[in-house]
Amino acid sequence: MKLAHEFRQASGPSAWDCHFLADRWEGPGWVEDHAESWVGQVVNGQVFTLLGQVGWLTGLWRSPSGSVYVAEGSHLRGGMHINRAEDPLHPDWKFHALPFLAMGVWGLDDQFVLAWGPKVGQRESALFCWDGKRWQEWDSPGEIIAMHGLARDFIYAVGRNGLIAWWNGGKWNTVPSFTQAVLTGIHAVSEDEVYACGDNGVMEGSVYGWSEVVESPGMVTDVAKYAGTVWLAGEEDGLLRLQGPTLEEADASLRASAFDVRERLLVTSPECLADSQDGKKFRRLPLEGFISRLSDRPPLW
Structure with a gap:
């Protein structure tokens, strides 16, 4: 077997x-x-x-x-x-x-x-x-796929049918995204700089509105900003980065599917876990472990 x-x-x-x-x-x-x-x-x-x-x-x-x-x-x-x-x-x-x-x-x-x-x-x-003791049901803004935010009164959700919504601490505010694409990734840098990605490519926005930055050649599943660069998980197209209004190949061998951004840029791919402290050199933990x-x-x- x-x-x-x-x-x-x-x-x-x-x-x-x-x-x-x-x-x-x-x-x-x-x-x-x-x-x-x-x-x-x-x-x-x-x-x-x-x-x-x-x-x-x-x-x-x-x-x-x-x-x-x-x-x-x-x-x-x-x-x-x-x-x-x-x-x-x-x-x-x-x-x-x-x-x-x-x-x-x-x-x-x-x-x-x-x-x-x-x-x-x-x-x-x-x-x-979850408040540390119990689960409480909230109103949902739609079919959520990903969430990210900066504080309890500044949370973003993205999902199906072009869903982009932000939580201001009291209610959800649905933001016009001008797309029906499935949005799969969201990363809030500040109140004035938020990125989303999905079937349609990469979008940038804030509480004041959203616009498309670039279309992608294929599906991009996640987005994160680290070390001054916006990174995209391109799966079969590898690890991508945003350079002005274009997507640039950063590492075709790293089939990135998801990110976490803390001390390092943490990249998940089917074959390995990888990270970088400067966005240039990546170390990899192979799937064999x-x-x-x-x-x-x-x-x-």
């Missing part, structure tokens, strides 16, 4: 100090009944596996304190896994069942974590906020 593996998302200060989502599955295509989602942790460049299951773990965010929040939106259940333990050898998972299929998670700190996804059995989107951790574990399906 031939098994496939890939990284899907990482969150933390660097590729050498982060938590990640990864998949293992059988056959040429990913099928939930014959696939596993795993949460792993990297400590000083060493890979550990913390949680694995059949059923889709859909999103991950690591708080500044080191706690990790993992969304689940499988056919079995919906909710959030929380692990506050720093020691990768002794994780302490708590599962919070919620009435929706959690498809993503992002936050500011352990008293402000947002999770989103479709309500079970309904054509309606849900958004929940994750594969070897599972080499003696039979599949769970």
